Amino acid sequence: MADVEAKERKILIAVDEGEESMYALSWAVKNVVSENSNDTLILLYAKPPRTVYTALDGTGMRSDRREGYLFSSDIIQTMEKYSKEVADCVIEKAKRICKDLHNVKVEARVENGDARDVICEMAEKLGADVLVLGTHGYGLIKRAFLGSVSTHCAQNVKCPVLIVKRPKSTAGNK
Amino acid sequence: MADVEAKERKILIAVDEGEESMYALSWAVKNVVSENSNDTLILLYAKPPRTVYTALDGTGMRSDRREGYLFSSDIIQTMEKYSKEVADCVIEKAKRICKDLHNVKVEARVENGDARDVICEMAEKLGADVLVLGTHGYGLIKRAFLGSVSTHCAQNVKCPVLIVKRPKSTAGNK
Numbered sequence: 139m140a141d142v143e144a145k146e147r148k149i150l151i152a153v154d155e156g157e158e159s160m161y162a163l164s165w166a167v168k169n170v171v172s173e174n175s176n177d178t179l180i181l182l183y184a185k186p187p188r189t190v191y192t193a194l195d196g197t198g199m200r201s202d203r204r205e206g207y208l209f210s211s212d213i214i215q216t217m218e219k220y221s222k223e224v225a226d227c228v229i230e231k232a233k234r235i236c237k238d239l240h241n242v243k244v245e246a247r248v249e250n251g252d253a254r255d256v257i258c259e260m261a262e263k264l265g266a267d268v269l270v271l272g273t274h275g276y277g278l279i280k281r282a283f284l285g286s287v288s289t290h291c292a293q294n295v296k297c298p299v300l301i302v303k304r305p306k307s308t309a310g311n312k
Numbered sequence: 313m314a315d316v317e318a319k320e321r322k323i324l325i326a327v328d329e330g331e332e333s334m335y336a337l338s339w340a341v342k343n344v345v346s347e348n349s350n351d352t353l354i355l356l357y358a359k360p361p362r363t364v365y366t367a368l369d370g371t372g373m374r375s376d377r378r379e380g381y382l383f384s385s386d387i388i389q390t391m392e393k394y395s396k397e398v399a400d401c402v403i404e405k406a407k408r409i410c411k412d413l414h415n416v417k418v419e420a421r422v423e424n425g426d427a428r429d430v431i432c433e434m435a436e437k438l439g440a441d442v443l444v445l446g447t448h449g450y451g452l453i454k455r456a457f458l459g460s461v462s463t464h465c466a467q468n469v470k471c472p473v474l475i476v477k478r479p480k481s482t483a484g485n486k
Contacts, residue, residue, distance in 0.1 A: 147343070165472060169321070169442065170344060268343065268474075273466075289463055292447075292475050298339055300442075302472040 146176040150266035152257050152287075153181050153232045155224060162272030162302035163235050170268065170300065171242055178243040180264060181232045184256035185225050185248055254290045261295045270300045320350040324440035326431050326461075327355050327406045329398060336446030336476035337409050344442065344474065345416055352417040354438060355406045358430035359399050359422055428464045435469045444474045 151166060153159045163181075171177050229246045236244045249256045261269045273288040292299045325340060327333045337355075345351050403420045410418045423430045435443045447462040466473045 162472075169472075286467075288466065292462065292466060293460075296477060296479065298336075298343075298474060298476040300472060300474045301466050303470060305470065 146178065147172075147267040148178050148180060148264055149268050149270065150180045150182055150257075150261055150264060151232075151270040152253065152272075152291075153183050153228055154253065154272075155228055156272065156274065158272035158274055158302075158304050160231060160235060160272070161304040162270055162300075163232055165302045166270045166300065167236060167239060170270070171239060173239065173241045178245060179236060179239070180260075180266070181229060181236075181244065181246045182257065182260055183225050183228050183232075183246070183248045184253040185221055185250050186253075187251055253287050257287065257291050258294045261291075261297055266295075266297050268298045268300060269295050270302065273301050273303050320352065321346075321441040322352050322354060322438055323442050323444065324354045324356055324431075324435055324438060325406075325444040326427065326446075326465075327357050327402055328427065328446075329402055330446065330448065332446035332448055332476075332478050334405060334409060334446070335478040336444055336474075337406055339476045340444045340474065341410060341413060344444070345413060347413065347415050352419060353410060353413070354434075354440070355403060355410075355418065355420045356431065356434055357399050357402050357406075357420070357422045358427040359395055359424050360427075361425055427461050431461065431465050432468045435465075435471055440469075440471050442472045442474060443469050444476065447475050447477050 149166065149171060151159075151163050153163060167179075171179060225248045229248065233244060233246065236242070247260065249260060251259075257269065257271070260266070269291060271288045271291060273286070288299075288301045292301060323340065323345060325333075325337050327337060341353075345353060399422045403422065407418060407420065410416070421434065423434060425433075431443065431445070434440070443465060445462045445465060447460070462473075462475045466475060
Protein backbone atom coordinates (compact mmCIF):
# COMPACT_ATOMS: atom_id res chain seq x y z
CA MET A 139 0.00 0.00 0.00
CA ALA A 140 1.22 3.48 -0.66
CA ASP A 141 -0.03 4.83 2.64
CA VAL A 142 0.33 2.34 5.42
CA GLU A 143 -1.91 4.20 7.84
CA ALA A 144 -4.22 1.92 9.76
CA LYS A 145 -7.33 2.55 7.69
CA GLU A 146 -9.91 -0.17 7.81
CA ARG A 147 -10.85 -1.82 4.55
CA LYS A 148 -13.53 -4.40 3.98
CA ILE A 149 -12.51 -6.77 1.22
CA LEU A 150 -15.46 -8.87 0.10
CA ILE A 151 -14.54 -12.05 -1.74
CA ALA A 152 -17.18 -14.21 -3.38
CA VAL A 153 -16.32 -17.89 -3.19
CA ASP A 154 -18.01 -20.90 -4.71
CA GLU A 155 -17.31 -24.55 -5.60
CA GLY A 156 -15.16 -23.57 -8.59
CA GLU A 157 -11.39 -23.46 -8.58
CA GLU A 158 -11.65 -20.03 -10.22
CA SER A 159 -12.92 -18.38 -7.05
CA MET A 160 -10.20 -20.02 -4.95
CA TYR A 161 -7.58 -18.77 -7.40
CA ALA A 162 -9.09 -15.27 -7.14
CA LEU A 163 -8.94 -15.48 -3.35
CA SER A 164 -5.28 -16.56 -3.40
CA TRP A 165 -4.45 -13.76 -5.80
CA ALA A 166 -6.17 -11.18 -3.61
CA VAL A 167 -4.44 -12.49 -0.49
CA LYS A 168 -1.08 -12.02 -2.19
CA ASN A 169 -1.79 -8.77 -4.03
CA VAL A 170 -4.48 -6.76 -2.29
CA VAL A 171 -4.78 -7.77 1.35
CA SER A 172 -2.36 -5.89 3.56
CA GLU A 173 -0.91 -7.39 6.72
CA ASN A 174 -0.10 -3.89 7.93
CA SER A 175 -3.56 -2.41 7.76
CA ASN A 176 -6.84 -3.12 9.48
CA ASP A 177 -8.20 -5.16 6.60
CA THR A 178 -11.18 -7.40 7.12
CA LEU A 179 -11.62 -10.20 4.63
CA ILE A 180 -15.20 -11.30 4.19
CA LEU A 181 -15.67 -14.64 2.43
CA LEU A 182 -19.12 -14.78 0.90
CA TYR A 183 -20.78 -17.92 -0.36
CA ALA A 184 -24.17 -17.72 -2.09
CA LYS A 185 -26.15 -20.88 -1.44
CA PRO A 186 -28.42 -21.51 -4.43
CA PRO A 187 -32.04 -21.00 -3.47
CA ARG A 188 -34.10 -24.14 -2.93
CA THR A 189 -36.25 -24.66 -6.01
CA VAL A 190 -39.87 -24.68 -5.04
CA TYR A 191 -41.57 -27.64 -6.61
CA THR A 192 -45.32 -27.66 -6.63
CA ALA A 193 -47.51 -30.55 -7.55
CA LEU A 194 -49.87 -29.49 -10.28
CA ASP A 195 -51.81 -32.70 -10.33
CA GLY A 196 -52.80 -35.32 -7.79
CA THR A 197 -50.06 -37.82 -8.57
CA GLY A 198 -47.23 -35.33 -8.84
CA MET A 199 -45.61 -37.69 -11.32
CA ARG A 200 -45.90 -36.01 -14.71
CA SER A 201 -42.44 -36.73 -15.93
CA ASP A 202 -42.63 -34.18 -18.76
CA ARG A 203 -43.04 -31.23 -16.41
CA ARG A 204 -40.54 -30.24 -13.78
CA GLU A 205 -43.27 -28.65 -11.72
CA GLY A 206 -45.02 -32.00 -11.61
CA TYR A 207 -42.65 -33.58 -9.11
CA LEU A 208 -43.67 -33.70 -5.54
CA PHE A 209 -40.74 -34.14 -3.22
CA SER A 210 -41.21 -35.72 0.13
CA SER A 211 -39.88 -33.81 3.10
CA ASP A 212 -37.18 -36.48 3.40
CA ILE A 213 -35.77 -35.66 0.00
CA ILE A 214 -35.97 -31.94 0.68
CA GLN A 215 -34.16 -32.42 3.96
CA THR A 216 -31.44 -34.46 2.26
CA MET A 217 -31.00 -31.79 -0.40
CA GLU A 218 -30.80 -29.08 2.24
CA LYS A 219 -28.22 -31.07 4.18
CA TYR A 220 -26.14 -31.60 1.05
CA SER A 221 -26.34 -27.93 0.18
CA LYS A 222 -25.20 -26.97 3.69
CA GLU A 223 -22.29 -29.41 3.45
CA VAL A 224 -21.16 -27.88 0.16
CA ALA A 225 -21.30 -24.41 1.73
CA ASP A 226 -19.26 -25.56 4.75
CA CYS A 227 -16.72 -27.24 2.50
CA VAL A 228 -16.26 -24.12 0.33
CA ILE A 229 -15.86 -21.84 3.35
CA GLU A 230 -13.39 -24.23 4.96
CA LYS A 231 -11.31 -24.43 1.79
CA ALA A 232 -11.35 -20.61 1.50
CA LYS A 233 -10.29 -20.20 5.12
CA ARG A 234 -7.33 -22.51 4.55
CA ILE A 235 -6.12 -20.14 1.82
CA CYS A 236 -6.22 -17.28 4.36
CA LYS A 237 -4.49 -19.19 7.15
CA ASP A 238 -1.21 -17.27 6.87
CA LEU A 239 -2.86 -13.90 7.32
CA HIS A 240 -2.20 -13.28 10.98
CA ASN A 241 -3.13 -9.63 11.31
CA VAL A 242 -6.21 -9.75 9.14
CA LYS A 243 -9.70 -10.52 10.37
CA VAL A 244 -11.32 -13.24 8.26
CA GLU A 245 -15.09 -13.60 8.39
CA ALA A 246 -17.35 -15.98 6.51
CA ARG A 247 -20.93 -15.46 5.41
CA VAL A 248 -23.30 -17.88 3.75
CA GLU A 249 -26.36 -16.27 2.22
CA ASN A 250 -29.26 -17.85 0.34
CA GLY A 251 -30.03 -16.70 -3.15
CA ASP A 252 -28.82 -16.23 -6.68
CA ALA A 253 -25.09 -15.43 -6.59
CA ARG A 254 -25.52 -12.24 -8.62
CA ASP A 255 -28.14 -10.79 -6.28
CA VAL A 256 -26.44 -11.97 -3.11
CA ILE A 257 -23.06 -10.50 -4.07
CA CYS A 258 -24.46 -7.12 -5.13
CA GLU A 259 -26.65 -6.86 -2.04
CA MET A 260 -23.89 -7.81 0.38
CA ALA A 261 -21.35 -5.45 -1.22
CA GLU A 262 -23.83 -2.65 -0.62
CA LYS A 263 -25.02 -3.78 2.83
CA LEU A 264 -21.53 -4.34 4.24
CA GLY A 265 -20.10 -1.22 2.64
CA ALA A 266 -17.32 -3.21 0.99
CA ASP A 267 -14.27 -1.24 -0.14
CA VAL A 268 -13.51 -3.73 -2.87
CA LEU A 269 -15.23 -6.81 -4.24
CA VAL A 270 -13.10 -9.68 -5.54
CA LEU A 271 -14.53 -12.21 -7.98
CA GLY A 272 -13.15 -15.17 -9.84
CA THR A 273 -14.43 -15.76 -13.31
CA HIS A 274 -15.14 -18.89 -15.29
CA GLY A 275 -14.02 -17.26 -18.48
CA TYR A 276 -16.82 -18.76 -20.52
CA GLY A 277 -16.70 -18.27 -24.26
CA LEU A 278 -18.95 -15.90 -26.11
CA ILE A 279 -21.83 -18.31 -26.68
CA LYS A 280 -21.95 -19.78 -23.21
CA ARG A 281 -21.70 -16.30 -21.70
CA ALA A 282 -24.58 -15.07 -23.79
CA PHE A 283 -26.82 -17.82 -22.45
CA LEU A 284 -25.60 -18.10 -18.91
CA GLY A 285 -24.82 -14.49 -18.28
CA SER A 286 -21.75 -13.74 -16.25
CA VAL A 287 -21.74 -13.16 -12.52
CA SER A 288 -18.62 -11.03 -12.82
CA THR A 289 -20.02 -8.83 -15.60
CA HIS A 290 -23.29 -8.38 -13.74
CA CYS A 291 -21.54 -7.45 -10.50
CA ALA A 292 -19.02 -5.16 -12.18
CA GLN A 293 -21.91 -3.25 -13.71
CA ASN A 294 -24.11 -3.11 -10.62
CA VAL A 295 -21.85 -2.91 -7.59
CA LYS A 296 -20.78 0.59 -6.58
CA CYS A 297 -17.39 -0.26 -5.07
CA PRO A 298 -14.30 -1.22 -7.07
CA VAL A 299 -14.52 -4.74 -8.47
CA LEU A 300 -11.47 -6.93 -9.02
CA ILE A 301 -12.09 -9.71 -11.52
CA VAL A 302 -9.47 -12.43 -11.41
CA LYS A 303 -9.31 -14.88 -14.27
CA ARG A 304 -7.43 -18.09 -13.70
CA PRO A 305 -4.51 -18.43 -16.11
CA LYS A 306 -4.99 -21.10 -18.77
CA SER A 307 -1.94 -23.10 -17.65
CA THR A 308 -3.37 -23.50 -14.14
CA ALA A 309 -6.87 -24.15 -15.44
CA GLY A 310 -5.49 -27.05 -17.43
CA ASN A 311 -4.58 -28.90 -14.24
CA LYS A 312 -8.16 -28.99 -13.14
CA MET B 313 0.66 -7.14 0.60
CA ALA B 314 0.61 -10.41 2.46
CA ASP B 315 4.08 -11.35 1.31
CA VAL B 316 6.38 -8.41 1.07
CA GLU B 317 9.07 -10.18 -0.91
CA ALA B 318 10.48 -8.09 -3.71
CA LYS B 319 8.51 -9.62 -6.54
CA GLU B 320 8.07 -7.43 -9.55
CA ARG B 321 4.54 -6.57 -10.59
CA LYS B 322 3.46 -4.67 -13.64
CA ILE B 323 0.34 -2.66 -12.90
CA LEU B 324 -1.21 -1.37 -16.10
CA ILE B 325 -3.57 1.56 -15.66
CA ALA B 326 -5.65 2.87 -18.54
CA VAL B 327 -6.11 6.62 -18.36
CA ASP B 328 -8.21 8.95 -20.47
CA GLU B 329 -9.74 12.43 -20.36
CA GLY B 330 -12.44 11.38 -17.91
CA GLU B 331 -12.31 11.96 -14.20
CA GLU B 332 -13.31 8.31 -13.76
CA SER B 333 -9.92 7.04 -14.89
CA MET B 334 -8.09 9.48 -12.62
CA TYR B 335 -10.21 8.32 -9.70
CA ALA B 336 -9.35 4.71 -10.58
CA LEU B 337 -5.66 5.60 -10.68
CA SER B 338 -5.82 7.32 -7.28
CA TRP B 339 -7.66 4.32 -5.83
CA ALA B 340 -5.07 1.92 -7.19
CA VAL B 341 -2.19 4.04 -5.90
CA LYS B 342 -3.71 3.90 -2.40
CA ASN B 343 -4.95 0.31 -2.44
CA VAL B 344 -2.93 -1.82 -4.83
CA VAL B 345 0.46 -0.27 -5.48
CA SER B 346 3.01 -1.24 -2.88
CA GLU B 347 5.87 1.02 -1.91
CA ASN B 348 7.71 -2.01 -0.55
CA SER B 349 7.74 -4.10 -3.69
CA ASN B 350 9.23 -3.73 -7.11
CA ASP B 351 6.02 -2.50 -8.68
CA THR B 352 6.05 -0.77 -12.03
CA LEU B 353 3.09 1.41 -12.81
CA ILE B 354 2.37 1.76 -16.51
CA LEU B 355 0.03 4.59 -17.45
CA LEU B 356 -1.59 3.82 -20.79
CA TYR B 357 -3.44 6.33 -22.92
CA ALA B 358 -5.16 5.22 -26.11
CA LYS B 359 -5.15 8.01 -28.66
CA PRO B 360 -8.25 7.68 -30.84
CA PRO B 361 -7.29 6.68 -34.38
CA ARG B 362 -7.40 9.39 -36.99
CA THR B 363 -10.53 8.93 -39.06
CA VAL B 364 -9.62 8.44 -42.66
CA TYR B 365 -11.77 10.61 -44.85
CA THR B 366 -11.81 9.91 -48.53
CA ALA B 367 -13.30 12.05 -51.21
CA LEU B 368 -15.75 10.03 -53.22
CA ASP B 369 -16.50 12.74 -55.71
CA GLY B 370 -14.58 15.60 -57.21
CA THR B 371 -15.83 18.33 -54.94
CA GLY B 372 -15.54 16.40 -51.75
CA MET B 373 -18.42 18.44 -50.45
CA ARG B 374 -21.41 16.08 -50.33
CA SER B 375 -22.79 17.15 -47.00
CA ASP B 376 -25.04 14.09 -46.68
CA ARG B 377 -22.10 11.67 -46.62
CA ARG B 378 -19.33 11.72 -44.03
CA GLU B 379 -16.95 10.17 -46.49
CA GLY B 380 -17.58 13.12 -48.79
CA TYR B 381 -15.43 15.54 -46.83
CA LEU B 382 -11.94 16.21 -47.96
CA PHE B 383 -9.77 17.70 -45.26
CA SER B 384 -6.81 19.81 -46.15
CA SER B 385 -3.49 18.77 -44.68
CA ASP B 386 -3.64 21.93 -42.51
CA ILE B 387 -6.78 20.75 -40.79
CA ILE B 388 -5.40 17.24 -40.37
CA GLN B 389 -2.22 18.66 -38.86
CA THR B 390 -4.21 20.81 -36.44
CA MET B 391 -6.30 17.83 -35.40
CA GLU B 392 -3.19 15.72 -34.87
CA LYS B 393 -1.60 18.45 -32.80
CA TYR B 394 -4.71 18.81 -30.67
CA SER B 395 -4.88 15.07 -30.18
CA LYS B 396 -1.24 14.97 -29.06
CA GLU B 397 -1.83 17.81 -26.63
CA VAL B 398 -4.76 15.97 -25.07
CA ALA B 399 -2.58 12.87 -24.67
CA ASP B 400 0.22 14.89 -23.03
CA CYS B 401 -2.24 16.58 -20.71
CA VAL B 402 -3.80 13.26 -19.60
CA ILE B 403 -0.40 11.68 -18.97
CA GLU B 404 0.82 14.73 -17.04
CA LYS B 405 -2.30 14.72 -14.85
CA ALA B 406 -1.88 10.99 -14.22
CA LYS B 407 1.78 11.42 -13.30
CA ARG B 408 0.86 14.10 -10.77
CA ILE B 409 -1.37 11.53 -9.01
CA CYS B 410 1.65 9.20 -8.75
CA LYS B 411 4.10 11.86 -7.54
CA ASP B 412 4.24 10.55 -3.96
CA LEU B 413 5.25 7.06 -5.03
CA HIS B 414 8.98 7.24 -4.47
CA ASN B 415 9.95 3.58 -4.77
CA VAL B 416 7.71 2.75 -7.68
CA LYS B 417 8.71 3.08 -11.30
CA VAL B 418 6.13 5.05 -13.27
CA GLU B 419 6.08 4.72 -17.04
CA ALA B 420 3.77 6.30 -19.57
CA ARG B 421 2.69 4.95 -22.94
CA VAL B 422 0.57 6.54 -25.61
CA GLU B 423 -0.72 4.16 -28.25
CA ASN B 424 -2.91 4.81 -31.27
CA GLY B 425 -6.15 2.95 -31.63
CA ASP B 426 -9.50 2.11 -30.17
CA ALA B 427 -9.20 2.03 -26.37
CA ARG B 428 -10.62 -1.49 -26.11
CA ASP B 429 -8.12 -2.96 -28.56
CA VAL B 430 -5.17 -0.95 -27.28
CA ILE B 431 -5.78 -1.91 -23.64
CA CYS B 432 -6.23 -5.63 -24.36
CA GLU B 433 -3.19 -5.73 -26.65
CA MET B 434 -0.92 -3.90 -24.22
CA ALA B 435 -2.00 -5.99 -21.23
CA GLU B 436 -0.95 -9.05 -23.22
CA LYS B 437 2.20 -7.56 -24.74
CA LEU B 438 3.57 -6.13 -21.49
CA GLY B 439 2.60 -9.19 -19.47
CA ALA B 440 0.67 -7.03 -16.99
CA ASP B 441 -0.01 -8.57 -13.59
CA VAL B 442 -3.13 -6.52 -13.13
CA LEU B 443 -5.09 -4.09 -15.28
CA VAL B 444 -6.84 -1.15 -13.62
CA LEU B 445 -9.73 0.61 -15.34
CA GLY B 446 -12.09 3.37 -14.39
CA THR B 447 -15.63 3.11 -15.57
CA HIS B 448 -18.16 5.65 -16.71
CA GLY B 449 -20.99 3.71 -15.16
CA TYR B 450 -23.29 4.29 -18.09
CA GLY B 451 -26.89 3.19 -17.67
CA LEU B 452 -28.33 0.15 -19.36
CA ILE B 453 -29.41 1.83 -22.58
CA LYS B 454 -26.27 3.87 -23.15
CA ARG B 455 -24.14 0.81 -22.37
CA ALA B 456 -26.02 -1.30 -24.88
CA PHE B 457 -25.27 1.19 -27.64
CA LEU B 458 -21.80 2.34 -26.69
CA GLY B 459 -20.50 -0.89 -25.32
CA SER B 460 -18.31 -0.70 -22.28
CA VAL B 461 -14.54 -0.61 -22.33
CA SER B 462 -14.38 -2.15 -18.87
CA THR B 463 -16.73 -5.02 -19.72
CA HIS B 464 -14.89 -5.72 -22.96
CA CYS B 465 -11.50 -5.74 -21.26
CA ALA B 466 -12.68 -7.79 -18.27
CA GLN B 467 -13.88 -10.43 -20.71
CA ASN B 468 -10.87 -10.42 -23.00
CA VAL B 469 -7.81 -9.67 -20.92
CA LYS B 470 -6.16 -12.67 -19.31
CA CYS B 471 -4.75 -10.97 -16.22
CA PRO B 472 -6.83 -9.82 -13.23
CA VAL B 473 -8.85 -6.70 -13.98
CA LEU B 474 -9.73 -4.12 -11.35
CA ILE B 475 -12.71 -1.99 -12.31
CA VAL B 476 -13.02 1.14 -10.22
CA LYS B 477 -16.29 3.03 -10.33
CA ARG B 478 -16.26 6.59 -9.07
CA PRO B 479 -18.64 6.99 -6.12
CA LYS B 480 -21.76 9.02 -6.91
CA SER B 481 -20.94 11.69 -4.33
CA THR B 482 -17.60 12.43 -6.01
CA ALA B 483 -19.09 12.15 -9.49
CA GLY B 484 -21.55 14.87 -8.55
CA ASN B 485 -18.73 17.37 -8.18
CA LYS B 486 -17.73 16.99 -11.77
